[in-house]
Amino acid sequence: MKEKVILYYFSPTGGTKKVGMIFSKAFAGSVEEVNLGAKGCKTCAEEVKAGTDCNIIVAAAPVFGGRIPHIVSEKLGELCGKGKKAVTLAVYGNRAYEDALLEMNDVLTGSGFEVIASGAFIAQHSMVPFVGAGRPDMTDTEEIEAFARAVSEKLDSCAVDCKIRSEVPGNHPYKDPMTIPATPISGESCTACGSCVRICPTDAISISEGKIQTDISKCMLCMACTAACPTHARILSPSVQAAMNDKLGALKAVRTKNEWFL
Template identity: 35%
Template sequence: MNIKRVKLVYYSPTGTSEKTVKAIQKGIDIDYDIVDLTLPDSESKNYTFDSTDIAVIAVPVYSGRVPPVAVKRISRLKAQNTPTVLVAVYGNREFEDALLELKNITEPNGFKAFAAAAFIGEHSFDTPETPIATGRPDAEDNKKAKEFGEKVKQKLEKLTKLDEFEVPGNHPYREGGKTGGRNPVTDPDTCILCGMCARVCPTGCVTVSDIVETDTSNCTACSACVKNCPTGARHWEHEGVLKAAKWLSTDYAKRKEPEFFL
């Protein structure tokens, strides 16, 4: 197939899906554009893809599914018979139905999956006290991501048409997590009111004036504000999240490795 451009599409609140997709691109090694769906302003833009593009779409896994905000933003993309690589990035627990859901939401809009992969990223709830895949993707992951990109390119060069392509997962999907009802909090003593938490929030649910306020109903628990806070003032106190972090840190301590579906 004759491909002119790669389009790297990602929703990546804490940056691991972004890093992974960029490492895959190193292996594909064709000129590329970026379609970053992480922030709310992406909803006012229109993105189109044609049959001479290859789309690489990466999302984090939330409760074994595609995060609802990503579903909404990805469903707005318009493609035309565009060869597509699906990538799920998960925090060393499981990716369950995320790749299947990603395939099912992209296909009706003209994306044709021909390759997929699951990679591991540092868990959004990782802390020094509850480490979960800390620092991933690391050098080893990046090497594998590049190898995957090379394999994707080789497969595409040999393809004459885009056949039906299967990815792991079950339908009906696993029940997804809820949005709203849990959010990080800010320690007023160490907060410098820099506004970083508001700028990196994918749903725009944080506002900063002389205090930091969070619209709990819109918080997806993505932890972008926590991981980007320059003073560590933004942190989790929510009991459910702290409990989950402890459970994940003990029960999923064994390193998992990326999986390719080609």
């Protein structure tokens, strides 16, 4: 087990963080967490400060439309790798991760990291929770921990060049970023408490005259506001929810496998 690791994650509804923490705790005795979705998260300064005693990072991102969210590529692109090692984790909702892992590895390599291993793991789908329901579960946890041990062994056996050997799936150019012309809405039980305003990573939500307003040009539909709403008033509109349920419904009966690359 390594001494320390820094986990950089973006996890609007908690699945990505869960996977990142299972990996990191199996991999290192001490885990420092950096939430890329937190307001005012200054990645490079934090990384330089924390990085003095830490030679390896873990980056964990959710998959949105087969890509990583732009907030993740921007923030990871600001890190100062300086040859440090990185493990990447793409966390997805049982459908497909397409170009997400490749994109994350490209971004971190561009920031000066040596990517040594990558994994694509399943978590409950944040828009259609009956898809991948309950994942990561016990079996996933065992697989994520086995991956952590394999990365640790790889590090112990490679003195200099630990670069990932296998090609991760994905294509250049990446697929076009997902566009769904909708935002979550606030239903009748909304008390305008402001939880959604505070959690929104892109400042897309505001309160005006006691009503919640959402700026569609800023909203990336990450679902953080729906997860944070204490009265469950923040939801996808019934028509969007029905369309998503229809689109992904068949995946309810499917158990997509975790994959990793060393």
